[in-house]
Amino acid sequence: MNKLKNLFNDTFKFTMIAILLGFLVGSIILMFAGINPIEAYSVVFVGIFGKPSSVAWSVVTATPIILTGLSVAFAFRTGLFNIGAEGQFMVGALAAAVVGYFVKAPAIVHIPLTIMAGMLAGAIWGGCAGFLKAKYGVNEVITTIMLNWIALYLSNYVTMLEGFRKPHTEASYKIQETAMIKIDWLRSFIGPVKVNWGIVFAIIAILIIAYVLNKTTLGFELRAVGFNKFAAEYGGINVNSSMIKSMAIAGLLAGLAGTLHVMGYAQKITVLAASEGYGFDGISVSLIGNNTPLGCLFAGLFFGALKYGGRKMNSIGAPTEVVNIVMGSIIYFIAAINLIKMTMFKFKTVKRGEN
Numbered sequence: 001m002n003k004l005k006n007l008f009n010d011t012f013k014f015t016m017i018a019i020l021l022g023f024l025v026g027s028i029i030l031m032f033a034g035i036n037p038i039e040a041y042s043v044v045f046v047g048i049f050g051k052p053s054s055v056a057w058s059v060v061t062a063t064p065i066i067l068t069g070l071s072v073a074f075a076f077r078t079g080l081f082n083i084g085a086e087g088q089f090m091v092g093a094l095a096a097a098v099v100g101y102f103v104k105a106p107a108i109v110h111i112p113l114t115i116m117a118g119m120l121a122g123a124i125w126g127g128c129a130g131f132l133k134a135k136y137g138v139n140e141v142i143t144t145i146m147l148n149w150i151a152l153y154l155s156n157y158v159t160m161l162e163g164f165r166k167p168h169t170e171a172s173y174k175i176q177e178t179a180m181i182k183i184d185w186l187r188s189f190i191g192p193v194k195v196n197w198g199i200v201f202a203i204i205a206i207l208i209i210a211y212v213l214n215k216t217t218l219g220f221e222l223r224a225v226g227f228n229k230f231a232a233e234y235g236g237i238n239v240n241s242s243m244i245k246s247m248a249i250a251g252l253l254a255g256l257a258g259t260l261h262v263m264g265y266a267q268k269i270t271v272l273a274a275s276e277g278y279g280f281d282g283i284s285v286s287l288i289g290n291n292t293p294l295g296c297l298f299a300g301l302f303f304g305a306l307k308y309g310g311r312k313m314n315s316i317g318a319p320t321e322v323v324n325i326v327m328g329s330i331i332y333f334i335a336a337i338n339l340i341k342m343t344m345f346k347f348k349t350v351k352r353g354e355n
Helices: 002-032 037-049 052-077 085-102 107-136 140-159 184-190 198-215 217-227 229-234 239-266 278-288 293-316 322-354
Strands: none
Touching (some): 037 052, 052 184, 052 278, 217 229, 278 293
């Protein structure tokens, strides 16, 4: 209990300071642009909480980046840096679109089958980077970045195949109704919002990952490798196997993000000129959430709400890019605060050694 209290008091306090400083930087940018920051942030706040439909859209926007953030956080907790959540998201979405369209089955079979296909695709994509790291020592940052590009062009190629591409468009056919996870009955209360069960799946994934990391032997082994792989190996843990498992699970989570995005929101995939950024947003969510499952949930909801509400700045002529500046500043200040804490810790350690 004391450990949890100290974590909340310390980490939560510093994160709040970083968020306030991020908004302060955004205010300065707005003033340079001739916009009243209070008016701009009021528009964002109303855009998020003004109507039930706005809250629902914020949650829909947040769902995929909660899961990509969880993917990055899981890998980081096990000593790996997953830059490939973007590519894993795309192959998960691709697999979901293919299975969702071509398979004909009742919803009770089609939905689980589509979800499993997307998660498996993401796990394979992430596991490839883990295998190259474990077998040949190739840095996972490099391999995951390269795999992002491969995923992008693979997705575009499959989308344009005859029989899958909708004629006269650069998009696939929509998935079958039996593969969708939308909540139609809720629309009568909040309006035409693409509400879906994705957030429920995201919360379940968070609970499972938190349990695996903290309550299972697998989680202990993966965290041990993350803390010190040489000590873990000395303790009898198969480090190479743990690396592959870690990246595969991280890929599975990002693949699930892409799967739920297709099943609940997009319902198809399109040809992309560049990646959509869900995986890269997940890196921000992971850092703001202190690389913890629960932290990713709140950070993802915060980021998703800002992304959706920030679009409303257009109504007063404010640049919507200010939201990205605010988020980037928050990440910068979190990194700076962590650097200061590490420096202070080293200083205290040296001082104790001298005494």
